[in-house]
Amino acid sequence: MSADLKKTIEALLFSTSEALPVRxxxxxxxxAHEQSLADAENDQGNSEDDDFGGEATIPPPPGTSRLREIIRELRDEWRAADSVYxxxxxxxxxRMVVRPVYADAVRLLRKEPRPARLSSAAMETLSxxxxxxxxxxxDIERIRGVSADSxxxxxxxxxxxxxxxxxxxPGRPTVYGTTEKFLDFCGIRSVEDLPSSDVLSPARLDAWLSEDDEEKSPDNADMGLPESEAEAPASEGESAEEIRVEDETEEVK
Structure with missing residues (x-):
């Protein structure tokens, strides 16, 4: 009798609280496959004391790509069945986990504190x-428009x-990035798996930084001048020099 490979993988995921690398x-x-073959050949196993449930043999494992597919199939089956896992x-x-809807009850049983919630400012900065x-x-402060220290x-x-x-x-400022815990927090393997975002795309962020770098030409308010003291523009076909000459002529008269 051959053990079911998918159920064997499910048992291994269930047996550990740590993330299980595919390798x-x-x-x-x-x-397990080699050991089960040896046990079957020597006829030493039985249903009571055999590590793998009697004479059942573990099938040889497929490649790592197929193993990933099997685990994702398990995940989809659990979700379709509305499982707690x-x-x-x-x-x-x-890693096998409990769905978030049941997380509070599990934390109470294990006497674990509720995880701290991040403020909107922290979430914006993290994004x-x-x-x-x-x-x-x-750069973070220029994008958000406020201090990022806290x-x-x-x-x-x-x-x-x-x-x-x-x-x-200049000044060799510190640069920041996300951690392995961040990936675990988001349930992703790498930052490349983050969902695409029009708002937070590299092009949009670069545009915000470029807009911040652009110098604005000072207007009368910036110079501390009231609008009434602003110099009137020359009329079409009349230069500023001609206006100045006319003003001087009026003074002579």
Whole structure:
């Protein structure tokens, strides 16, 4: 009798609270396959003490791409069945998790504190860092229009953002980027998996920074002059020099 490969993978996901890398999953399945073959050949297993449930053999594992497909099939089946379980895919691998709707009850059972919520300012800053990284503090502040000190400190405290080095700019300012915990927080493998955004696209962010760099020509208000003191424009066909000469003539008269 051969064990079901998908159910075996489900059992392995269920058995660990850590993310399971696909290569590690492949290694375990390969070893389990070899061991089950040896047990069957030696006729040493039985339903009571065999590690793999009697004479059942573990099928040989497919390639890593197919393993990923099987895990995603499991995830889709659980969601279709409205199961309490889900699969989180992170940079470290796949992890079996409880759906968010049941998270509060699980936290109470395990006596874990409720995770801190991020403010809207922190979320805005995190979004800019995620889509723009590596990014300096000054760039974040120019995009948001306000100080980023508090938001960056909070994001760093929660290990969602970290310093990634220094920019090749005057003063060598620190540049920031997202962390592995951020990927886990979002349930993605890399920042390339972030959903596309017209608002936070590189082109839009660059445009905001360019607009901030453009110098505005000072008007009368900027110069502290009332509108009544503004010099009247010359009429069509009449130069400013001609107006000045006429004014001097009036004074002589």
């Amino acid at each position: 590690e999953l492949h290694r375990v399945l390969a070893e 889900d699969v989180a895919e992170t940079a470290d691998g796949f 800019i860092v995620a889509y723009r990284q590596p990014v300096t503090r000054s 938001a960056l400190s909070r994001l760093t405290e929660h290990d969602l953002v970290e310093a990634k080095g220094r920019a090749e700019l």
